[in-house]
Amino acid sequence: MIRLIDKGIFLTPEGKIIYPGEQWKREYAQHTMAYQVMKAHNQGKSMEKLQLKFDALVSPDNNYVSILQTASASGIKEFPVPYVLSNCHNTLCAVGGTINEDDHVFGLDNVKKYGGIFLPPYKAVLHQYMREMMAGCGKMILGSDSHTRYGVLGTLAIGEGGGEIVKQLLSQTYDIPRPPVIAVKLIGKPRPGVGPMDVALTLIGATFKNGFNKNKILEFVGEGISNLTVEYRMGIDVMTTESGALSSIWCTDEKVQDYLSLHGRGDQYREMKPKADAYYDGLIEIDLSKVECMMALPYHPSNVLSIHEFNKNPQKYLEEVEEAGQKIKGEDHPPFALMSKLQQGKVHVDQALVSGCSGGLFENIAAMADILKGTVLGGDASALGINPASQPIFSELARQGIMSELISAGATIRPCICGPCFGVTDVPADNQLSIRHVTRNYPNREGSKPGKGQMAAAILMDARSIAATVGNKGYITPASDLQIEYSHYEYHYDTNYYKGQVYDNFNKADRDVQVRKGPNIEDWPNFYPPNQHLILKVVGVYRDSVTTDDLSPSGDAVAYRSNPTKLATFTMRNKDTGYVPRSKAVLQQEISRREKQPIQDEKWKDILEKVCTNLGCSLEDMTIGSVLVGNQIGDGSSREQAASSQKILGGVANIAREFATKRYRSNLINWGLFPIILEDIEEIQEGEVLLIRNIPQIIEQAGQPIPIEILGKDKIVLGNMGEMTQDEKGILSSGCLINYNRMGV
Structure with missing residues (x-):
């Protein structure tokens, strides 16, 4: 295979x-095709160290406000390339009253002011719009969503954190060794x-x-x-x-x-x-x-096996999911229970969803109608919800009668949003099992809150097997077992649809526009460059994977994406409720030091006096911050808030055996957090205090070993940040990308 x-x-x-x-x-x-496309977009002299500029940019409403705030603080004058602001993530997240629609107003005004493209709510999910309207052969597109992928249309597309979007908006380059x-x-x-x-x-x-x-x-x-x-x-x-x-x-x-x-x-x-x-x-x-027809068990898309294999011994796999879920939920809550889903040797699901950029495509939904033809789902049956990827797809499904077939079968047709894909709509009940054709099934990605005793689980499956399962009274069934005569519909597309309903203001910037700013939209706080030496308190050590969903959760937290200080209070909420208060306690010491107030905590006072004596320096030469330590950090979405929230809470570094993605490492650097790789993370325990000396030299010599002293242990471990570009070194030295651009380094 x-x-x-x-x-x-x-x-x-x-x-x-x-x-x-x-x-x-x-x-x-x-x-290779990739080489040729990158060569055409490379602004530098070397194809080994690329300096890329993109043809277009795209961001969803769960991060474009922070990106625009950063760009504005950095001195942007006008969008240099088409920049699409899509309103497909926060649309139905009503937590906080007016704040999500305030974000949309803010986005529209920025489009008018700087010359962008505004995709209103419910018109399309961002990736389908880019497929339909922006991607083309030989292009490169950068998005602030990790699923920015348009390779089928000959476009090399990359999903990154917001800092990289800001650089493009400022006509800077995306710098990367040739992949x-x-x-x-x-x-x-x-x-x-x-x-x-x-x-x-x-x-x-x-x-x-x-x-x-x-x-x-x-x-x-x-x-x-x-x-x-x-x-x-x-x-x-x-x-x-x-x-x-x-x-x-x-x-x-x-x-x-x-x-x-x-x-x-x-x-x-x-x-x-x-x-x-x-x-x-x-x-x-x-x-x-x-x-074969496949499935990804909770709690990661890589937990893959065939549906046939699962059905041979479903009890074994349910027990594994239960055990993993219980570890996530914690022992302080009632046990996570899924074994009731096993009925007469078969697994019954509670909910089925097909949605967004992966599931909500015309052919997927049409195939579901073929499978469910003649079926009627009862009021107590597995609920089936469908979110088409765009209004043009929705319209064509309706025009050809496919929607009517699905509605008659008992499916509910939802707006063109990304909600079910990241847990802000269609949250299952406690101890329920959902099957989904979406992109991810991380813990709490379906919207439950394990830290509050709520726990559900999501299995990834193709739309066809989802329809087969729902049609088989909710028992997990591979579509390949069915004898179905699939229809071959001819798809029609209205090329005038977006022309009338999308606000395209590219190349029409009006600097006189006054941007309306809702009460929840908060400017970034001030960030400070690191001093000569770093004193780091370890506020969390995690031996498993720490995802961007852990660091900056989905669900109700999404509503506060435009309020960085409020959003920071959600950091690690579903994985470690003690992370925020521990971080704030360290931040208070740095605030006292910076404001030249007496250090009240006797332990901190003793540590700082000893370090200053040993180094022959004063407190003015120190930066006190927190550090998160993990085996693997940064798997998942491109959300820069996973890094910026740590920064707001006083975070200064991450120490990991590996960073899961390039984009997460870039997010750390853009927010002034040191991305340190350390093989021997077992040497570091929560609550310990670390010292890293001579920070300007450490930054300038990036790629060389970094001595990390574990205070009180008389022990040194060697980390490494890897090679960095001169811009990246400048960003770290400045404290963050905003400072770097403000200073005109």
């Missing part, structure tokens, strides 16, 4: 694999009932945990591509984020040309394929004909 080759290869035009010597790598690596490129060779044709999520989960299951795709570009090639529709390809492509990949790009063909032409953008098509004998840093080969 899938095989991995973890070494360099040549791939001939005929698909033959050749194992070359390293001496050929430099020349033939230039033959490795992995060939994904597709052969064969999927069997009936096997959908794009099944292929995507197969890929994720084989590559995430071993880091095979981490921070690499996936280049999809092979004759199997021609056996997939453009939407099917998109359903695979958007999920490559969950494999750890940086970006993706696909060979294009007449189907892509037809798609772009249908959407009124035929001029943006060109055939894209690797040049002869392209060199790749590895290969993934997927035989589509052997892919």
Whole structure:
């Protein structure tokens, strides 16, 4: 079904694999599609250290306010490229009264002031709009959402934190060493009932945990591509984020040309394929004909197995999910219980959802209607909700009668929003099991709050198997077991839809516009550069993965994305309720030091006196801050608030065995947090105090070992921040990206 080759290869035009010597790598690596697109966007002289500018930018409403605030504080004059502000995340999150709609007003005024594009609520989820209106062959697009993926249309798209968007808005560059490129060779044709999520989960299951795709570009090639529709390809492509990949790009063909032409953008098509004998840093080969209907068990998209395998021994897997859930929920709450879902040897689900950029595509929903034809879901049956990815898709489903079929079957059709994908709508009840065609199934991603005793679980599945399950009275069923005659609908698209309903103000900036600012929208607080030495209190040590969802939770916290101080109070709430008060206690010492007030805490007073005596310095030479320590930190979304909230609470560094993604490391740097890699994290315990001397030298010599002294243990461990660009060094030295741009470094 899938095989991995973890070494360099040549791939001939005929698909033959050749194992070359390293001496050929430099020349033939230039033959990949990814290389050619990056070369066209590189502003620097070196293709080894890229300085990229993008053709377009996109942000959702759960982070664009903070990005605009940062850009404004940094001195922006006008958006230099099309920048789409999409209102698809916060739309239904009503916590806090007017504050979410206040964000939308703020976004619209910024679009008028700086010359952007405003996608109103309910019109589309951001990625579908970009597919329909912005992506094209040979382009590069940067988004502040991790699932920014438009490789099917020949666009190299990357999801990053807001700091990287700000840099582009200021006409700065995205600086990165040239990423490795992995060939994904597709052969064969999927069997009936096997959908794009099944292929995507197969890929994720084989590559995430071993880091095979981490921070690499996936280049999809092979004759199997021609056996997939453009939407099917998109359903695979958007999920490559969950494999750890940086970006993706696909060979294009007449189907892509037809798609772009249908959407009124035929001029943006060109055939894209690797040049002869392209060199790749590895290969993934997927035989589509052997892919099964798959599922990802809680609590990560990489917990993959086939539905058939699950159904052989469902009790075993439910027990594993229960045990993992109980650890997340904690012993202070009633036990997490799912075994009631096991009924006569089969697992019954409570809820089913198909939504957003991965699930809410036309073909997925049409296939569900075929499967559910003649079915009627009872009032106590597994609830089925569907969120189409855009109003054009919604309209076409209605025009062709597909929506009527689904409504008659008992499905409820929801607005075009991302809500179910990150836990702000359709939250299951305590101890319920949900199946979802969305992008993630992290703990509390479905909206429950384990720290408050609420716990539910979500399984990722393809829309077809979700429909098969719902149609089978809620018992988990692979769609490949059904004998269904699938309809082949001809999709129609109204090219005038967005022209009348999207506010396109690009190149029409009006600096006289007064931006309205709701009462919840708060400016960034002042941040300070680090002094000569760092004193760091360890406020949290986590031996498992710390995701961006842990650091900056979804759910009701999303409502406060525009109030950084309020949002910071939610940091780690669902994983460690003690994190915030411990951090604030350290921050108070730094405030006292900075304001030259007496240090009241006797332990801190003693520590600081000893350090100053030993170093022959004063308190003015110190920075007191907190540090989070973890095995792996930063898996998940691109949300920069995972870093900025730590900064607001007085965080100065993260120490990890590894950072899960490049984008999280960039977020740390952009917010002035030191991203330190340390193999021996077991040496550090919560509550300990660390000393890092000579910070200007540490920053300037980034990539060299960093001595970290564990005070009271007479022990030194060696960390490393890895190599940094001069801009990154300047950002850290300044205390954050805002300071760096204000200072005009």
